[in-house]
Amino acid sequence: xxxxxxxxxxxxxxxxxxxxxxxxxxxxxxxxxxxxxxxxxxxxxxxxxxxxxxxxxxxxxxxxxxxx
Ligand SMILES: [Zn+2]
Numbered sequence: 001x002x003x004x005x006x007x008x009x010x011x012x013x014x015x016x017x018x019x020x021x022x023x024x025x026x027x028x029x030x031x032x033x034x035x036x037x038x039x040x041x042x043x044x045x046x047x048x049x050x051x052x053x054x055x056x057x058x059x060x061x062x063x064x065x066x067x068x
Pocket of ligand 1: 014015016017018035039040045046
């Protein structure tokens with residue numbers, strides 16, 4: 001399996017677990033939800049690195065051709 005660059009990875013920060021995980025943007029919502037559900041009783045603890053949240057939105061928008 002080749003790891004290509006065409007799927008951007010997004011840092012997810014979880015202050016309670018003290019972890020930062022890079023998740024492919026395709027799995028982002030699902031992984032976040034699963035993490036919070038399994039480890040934090042469904043509470044919204046883990047979140048996207050706020051520093052790049054804006055960039056992610058741009059990336060996704062670009063990916064979808066919304067910025068053209
Ligand atoms: Zn956690």
